[in-house]
Amino acid sequence: MTAEPDGPEDRLRRFATIWSRAVFPVTATSLTRPEFEQRLVPLARRLSEALRARTFEAAEGQAVGAALIGAHCTEPEALSATLDCVDAYLVLYCGGDGAQDALRARSARLQHAMAAGFAKALRERTLAEQEAIARAALQAQGIVADALHATEARFRAVFEGAAIGISVADLDGNILQVNNALLRMFGGTEQSVRGRSVTDWTHPEDAPQVWRLYEELVRGDREHYHVEKAFYRPDGTVLWTNLTVSLLRGADGQPQYQLALMEDTTERRLLNLRLRYEATHDALTGLPNRTLFFERLDKALAAGEGMRFGLCYLDLDGFKTINDSLGHAAGDRLLVEVADRLQSCATAPGEMVARLGGDEFVALTTGPDTESEVDALADRIMNALITPVRIDGRELTVRGSIGIVEGPTGERGPAEVLRSADITMYRAKSAGGNRYELADAEADARAITRHGLTTALPAALDRGEFFIEYQPLVHLGDGSVHGAEALVRWLHPQHGVLGPDQFIPLAEHTGLIVPLGRWVLEQSVRQAKVWQERHSDAGPPVRINVNLSPCQLTHPGLVSDTVDILERVGLPPSSLCLEVTESALIGADDDLLKPLRRLAEMGVDIALDDFGTGYSNLANLRRLPVSILKLDRSFTQGMQQFPADPVDLKIVEGIVSLAHSLDLAVTVEGVETGAQAEQLRLLGCDTAQGWYYARPGPPDRLHELALVDATG
Ligand code: C2E
Ligand code: CA
Numbered sequence: 001m002t003a004e005p006d007g008p009e010d011r012l013r014r015f016a017t018i019w020s021r022a023v024f025p026v027t028a029t030s031l032t033r034p035e036f037e038q039r040l041v042p043l044a045r046r047l048s049e050a051l052r053a054r055t056f057e058a059a060e061g062q063a064v065g066a067a068l069i070g071a072h073c074t075e076p077e078a079l080s081a082t083l084d085c086v087d088a089y090l091v092l093y094c095g096g097d098g099a100q101d102a103l104r105a106r107s108a109r110l111q112h113a114m115a116a117g118f119a120k121a122l123r124e125r126t127l128a129e130q131e132a133i134a135r136a137a138l139q140a141q142g143i144v145a146d147a148l149h150a151t152e153a154r155f156r157a158v159f160e161g162a163a164i165g166i167s168v169a170d171l172d173g174n175i176l177q178v179n180n181a182l183l184r185m186f187g188g189t190e191q192s193v194r195g196r197s198v199t200d201w202t203h204p205e206d207a208p209q210v211w212r213l214y215e216e217l218v219r220g221d222r223e224h225y226h227v228e229k230a231f232y233r234p235d236g237t238v239l240w241t242n243l244t245v246s247l248l249r250g251a252d253g254q255p256q257y258q259l260a261l262m263e264d265t266t267e268r269r270l271l272n273l274r275l276r277y278e279a280t281h282d283a284l285t286g287l288p289n290r291t292l293f294f295e296r297l298d299k300a301l302a303a304g305e306g307m308r309f310g311l312c313y314l315d316l317d318g319f320k321t322i323n324d325s326l327g328h329a330a331g332d333r334l335l336v337e338v339a340d341r342l343q344s345c346a347t348a349p350g351e352m353v354a355r356l357g358g359d360e361f362v363a364l365t366t367g368p369d370t371e372s373e374v375d376a377l378a379d380r381i382m383n384a385l386i387t388p389v390r391i392d393g394r395e396l397t398v399r400g401s402i403g404i405v406e407g408p409t410g411e412r413g414p415a416e417v418l419r420s421a422d423i424t425m426y427r428a429k430s431a432g433g434n435r436y437e438l439a440d441a442e443a444d445a446r447a448i449t450r451h452g453l454t455t456a457l458p459a460a461l462d463r464g465e466f467f468i469e470y471q472p473l474v475h476l477g478d479g480s481v482h483g484a485e486a487l488v489r490w491l492h493p494q495h496g497v498l499g500p501d502q503f504i505p506l507a508e509h510t511g512l513i514v515p516l517g518r519w520v521l522e523q524s525v526r527q528a529k530v531w532q533e534r535h536s537d538a539g540p541p542v543r544i545n546v547n548l549s550p551c552q553l554t555h556p557g558l559v560s561d562t563v564d565i566l567e568r569v570g571l572p573p574s575s576l577c578l579e580v581t582e583s584a585l586i587g588a589d590d591d592l593l594k595p596l597r598r599l600a601e602m603g604v605d606i607a608l609d610d611f612g613t614g615y616s617n618l619a620n621l622r623r624l625p626v627s628i629l630k631l632d633r634s635f636t637q638g639m640q641q642f643p644a645d646p647v648d649l650k651i652v653e654g655i656v657s658l659a660h661s662l663d664l665a666v667t668v669e670g671v672e673t674g675a676q677a678e679q680l681r682l683l684g685c686d687t688a689q690g691w692y693y694a695r696p697g698p699p700d701r702l703h704e705l706a707l708v709d710a711t712g
């Protein structure tokens with residue numbers, strides 16, 4: 001019997017099991033291991049979903065990191081075991097069939113977010129603990145003060161039994177009493193502490209207010225203070241504490257002693273430092289990671305007037321090939337070597353190198369002179385990559401593409417700067433790679449909209465963001481509505497309504513034009529059917545014109561899709577006109593014309609759009625399965641003034657008579673005035689379209705226009 005293949009839920013559970021095995025030994029939880037595993041399942045699920053979500057949510061990773069603290073995984077080992085486990089198994093068990101590179105990059109970002117969430121939650125917990133200690137300290141002060149006035153024996157008991165370090169000194173700073181907890185903290189004997197002066201314990205990291213507060217207290221101007229303070233132990237190591245010092249007054253109210261209560265925070269501080277390091281450095285190369293880089297970039301961009309920044313965004317050329325052919329281990333070693341070399345390129349103060357993920361690195365330079373420095377930095381990086389990298393006895397050539405952004409601080413945010421650098425890097429790549437390019441605002445803007453729109457297109461069709469406007473086609477003879485042209489628009493969630501010129505070329509480029517065109521065709525044919533049904537008594541049936549892109553012409557499904565739509569909707573083929581631009585048919589061979597010919601034979605009209613702009617051979621018209629010429633708008637424009645341009649008149653007259661002699665109807669586009677309409681009518685044009693009659697609009701508007709004509 002063969003085992004059933006695992007479902008996603010099984011794999012998720014398996015991941016949670018591995019995770020709990022790795023972390024359980026280092027938790028302080030009172031749960032059993034299976035119970036603990038149950039506790040991790042929802043966290044694993046969140047990670048799994050965040051891994052595959054359409055956009056990256058740092059908050060998800062942070063929440064999981066914070067939840068670890070809630071589950072008593074407060075030891076640094078718990079975090080590193082968790083991160084190791086996520087790194088090794090999350091993509092494997094929860095990645096589904098997504099692209100590996102993208103999943104790995106996402107997993108890395110999730111790990112950083114988890115470490116950050118973990119550190120933050122731990123910090124918050126520590127703060128809460130400190131509050132509690134401060135409260136205890138105040139209580140203790142009361143107890144000790146009472147004790148001083150009461151019997152020596154009772155005082156001793158409190159003093160010795162306390163879990164926090166306590167010492168009593170006189171107002172000159174001479175230490176009189178210390179308890180065992182405090183001695184343990186200092187790791188010394190009583191002699192090493194007692195008899196010494198409080199003021200001996202200065203430390204280079206003392207905050208300036210530490211000793212000011214001390215002076216105020218011993219003068220009697222302050223009852224207590226609370227600081228974080230470091231001490232040297234007798235062996236030279238450093239002890240970090242939360243220190244609360246209180247003034248003890250005698251029965252007469254005169255200041256008499258000072259009482260210090262201290263809590264050892266050394267371990268916690270080390271843990272925090274380590275967590276901070278882990279959260280801000282890349283585990284593979286040891287370079288600062290994205291988080292730290294963005295912190296620095298933030299700071300650099302907020303620097304004062306006269307300061308500038310320069311950024312080199314490096315992406316290795318062909319790294320994927322190396323990874324795929326030599327394996328990930330070799331790829332990793334290459335990255336480590338590259339990281340080392342980059343590090344040596346940016347050693348001056350104000351410079352840093354970071355790894356953003358995958359084979360993407362950044363070098364940052366700050367200061368007043370980055371205009372010249374950033375070029376030198378890019379040169380150093382390119383030079384550093386020249387020497388081949390030796391891995392497993394092979395010499396690997398490393399090349400990279402760099403996008404450079406340089407400018408004054410205070411103008412742009414980090415996200416914008418990085419995006420510009422990214423776009424510029426791609427420009428360097430598409431220019432052949434192994435080079436650097438400088439950012440240019442205009443090129444950025446073009447690429448941003450182009451790139452953004454292109455990637456958003458497929459989802460836009462699924463989400464129904466496209467809609468169609470209809471522009472009436474009018475009989476020049478009697479002004480009646482003859483039909484309408486369907487013109488597609490995109491209601492973009494951020495950019496508002498976009499015209500076809502802004503996205504049809506992109507849709508053609510990506511191939512989305514085929515499904516989009518099919519959608520437009522189906523909608524328009526349905527609309528025509530609705531018009532015809534509502535309007536069956538008002539003259540000849542309304543027709544619908546639909547534009548076809550060159551890509552659709554060569555798509556094998558064109559004829560069958562069109563026939564299918566017409567049949568399903570029940571619209572006669574003679575009510576449909578497909579518009580093909582003249583330029584798409586220049587030099588067309590029989591293969592290209594065959595589908596159009598088939599459609600024409602079935603009764604679908606084919607119009608030659610934008611006629612007169614493509615310089616096609618007029619004699620060629622005879623060969624094309626075309627029944628309508630749509631004269632380009634530029635001819636109509638020549639007729640705007642009165643009298644019209646005589647040359648335009650002659651040309652249009654010539655085209656019209658040629659068309660009619662070939663049995664082709666002539667439609668004119670872009671009619672904006674009554675004078676133009678009249679002129680074109682006199683020249684013998686058959687139908688017209690333009691703002692003079694109506695702008696493209698919703699389908700009901702055509703209905704109104706048609707009704708007005710039918711009744712008036
Ligand atoms: P086109 O086929 O030449 O469409 C006519 C264009 O002229 C439309 O621009 C229309 O809004 C505009 N227009 C109409 N009357 C006037 C006027 O009196 N004055 C002026 N100045 N302009 C006028 P639009 O909607 O921006 O469409 C641009 C082009 O996009 C269309 O040119 C067509 O080639 C293409 N297109 C539109 N919808 C589709 C579609 O569904 N599929 C494909 N493949 N292309 C489409
Ligand atoms: Ca058209």
Ligand code: CA
Pocket residue numbers: 609610630632669
């Ligand atoms: Ca046109």
